[in-house]
Amino acid sequence: MTEGRSRAFYLLSAVFALYTLFLYGPTLTILVLSFQGPNGGMTFPMNGVSLHWFHNLWAGIGVPNVVDALKNSLKLGLAVTLATVVISVMAGYAFRRPFKGANLLFFTAIASLILPSIVVSLGIALEFQLFNQGISGLGDHLVDSYVDIDNATAWTNLLGNLGIAIQDNFQTLMGLFTSGFGAHLTWTLPFGLLIMFAVFNRFNPAYEEAARDLGASSWQTFRHVVLPMIAPSLIGVALFGFTLSFDEIARSSQTVGAVNTLPLTLRGLTTTVTTPVIYALGTVTTAVSFAVIATAILVMLIVQHRRRRHGSDAGRALA
Amino acid sequence: MLEMKSRWAPYWQAAPLAIVFLIFFVLPLLVTVAVSFWTYTGYSIEPAFVGDNYATAFDKCFSSLPELCTTFRTYLSTLKFCLMVWLITLVLGFTIAYFLVFEVKSNNARLILALITTIPFWTSNVIRMISWIPLLGRNGLVNQSLMSAGIIAEPIDWLLYSDFSVVLALVHLNTVFMIVPILNSMSRIDKSLVEAAYDTGASGWQTLWNVIIPLSKTGIAIGSIFVITVVMGDFISIGIMGGQQIASAGKVIEAQINALQFPIAAANAVVLLVIVLMIIWTLLRFVDIRKEL
Secondary structure (H helix, E strand, O other), X not given: OOOOHHHHHHHHHHHHHHHHHHHHHHHHHHHXXXXXXXXXXXXXXXXXXXOHHXXXXXXXXXXXXXXXXXXXXXXXXXXXHHHHHHHHHHHHHHOOOOOOOHHXXXXXXXXXXXXXXXXHHHHHHHHHHHHHHHHHHHHHHHHHHHOOOOOOOHHHHHHHHHHHHHHHHOOOOOOHHHHHHXXXXXXXXXXXXXXXXXXXXXXXXXXXXXXXXXXXXXXXXXXXXXXXXXXXXXXXXXXXXXXXXXXXXXXXXXXXXXXXXXXXXXXXXXXXXXXXXXXXXXXXXXHHXXXXXXXXXXXXXXXXXXXXXXXXXXXXXXX | OHHHHHHHHHHHHXXXXXXXXXXXXXXXXXXXXHHOOOEEXXXXXXXXXXXXXXXXXXXXXXXXXXXXXXXXXXXXHHHHHHHHHHHHHHHHHHHHHHHHHXXXXXXXXXXXXXXXXXXXXXXXXXXXXXXXXXXXXXXXXXXXXXXXXXXXXXXXXXXXXXXXXXXXXXXXXXXXXXXXXXXXXXXXXXXXXXXXXXXXXXXXXXXXXXXXXXXXXXHHHHHHHHHHHHHXXXXXXXXXXXXXXXXXXXXXHHHHHHOOOHHHHXXXXXXXXXXXXXHHHHHHOOOOHHHHO
């Protein structure tokens, strides 16, 4: 350990440096190339420097429009983030005490994390297809049984009209905020749950006991003692929720219905677009991800810094 | 009263999680298994109990042995990618984790370096794959450099849209899944155990092999499960980096979905699921995941 240590250290440092280059190098390459001049190509050399491809991007490329796809991804990402944080905290709380089915639920979450996304995606698509067939079938059945029949009553008319309404209006339950939303949750929730496990395993229950001894209700204990203490970890859960949803592609592939998310659009563009506009899109997408990551890390650092100076701010929310 | 309330609390607190997994994970898997025995018309899938879909999935696979049918070849190719990516990410991930835990002495530096390895995981995989195009393409940076250095006369074709680029991208995207669990296991190793090994005369390699690797076993197993399951089911990376020309188990399913052959896709999904579960089951014999949390 003493003799060979420094040599191992330098060797491993070099490996780490190369790995970092391997991780970030390609992304930096397209970052540079996205500022390619209007006549430049997909590879080096740079043919001037311009914002041409960003203008091009904003004017809209692809069908459906890539800007709409970006908006879809942002909206879905925010919804998934919110749901992931709330559901993970609740479940994290639940797992602190034994309950029937705890093991089953835990292993289901792990299974959801590691089973192939294409299988999950197909499964959700099939399930929703069955829902759709069921609803359309019900509509047809109602129309067949109650429309234009002898001895109609108010009741049969109502059912008949319901059937007509289904036939006329119903298309699909599948969509960004139904099947797509659920598909994303099967991917983000296991991460959220694992983070909450790590948080509560290190959480000292004495704080809660003290709060309860002082007469706080369960909700007050959570709101004014536990929540402020676990807040930084919740930012971590939110970070996972948003970034994983924003970049999700495999589970979205069969589940978002007629609309597209940004990664799905991007994937389509890889085979059709042959100009640096795709790099501009890559730069914008990566910039969004980095903005979110930087904000999350910054907020966590600020919270920690304040704690170090003032001690925990648990309880201050009351004031 | 309070006792009663607190006894029921875990149930309603866990309910949203359980409901999401029931509707969007458990039920879909059951539906997939069921539909794999159904028949289909151009417009809808119809309940039935037939083995036709499995027969189609394994068309002529057993009669033509020892000649390999398309399905077997596809699975073999997917397993080949799995094995290669697993080996590379394992060695790379273990090395990085070892460096962070045993060579980096400052806690802050370790945290920052660990973050550096994790941040790309939170960015878009598709973009990270597209990023290789200007480097590996026929007129890419690698070919340009090699040619101007006089090492090659003609551009190398197999850098992009090849087995090579698929493995490269899969390693690029998934090494983090190896690093994090191994880092987690390794950072719990009591440093005095390592000291003791050296003090009693063990060499660096002996310590690594007899102390550190056995104690990192759980992390290695968890990382392996992640990487192997991701690669087994992959159809995005193999699609983009293989120029949509290389087959994989996941891509077969995707192609059948696009052709609206849902029951056949379901049958293939069940086969894939069974294979992945067997791999996981084998790896789980080495570890107890819950102990790691």
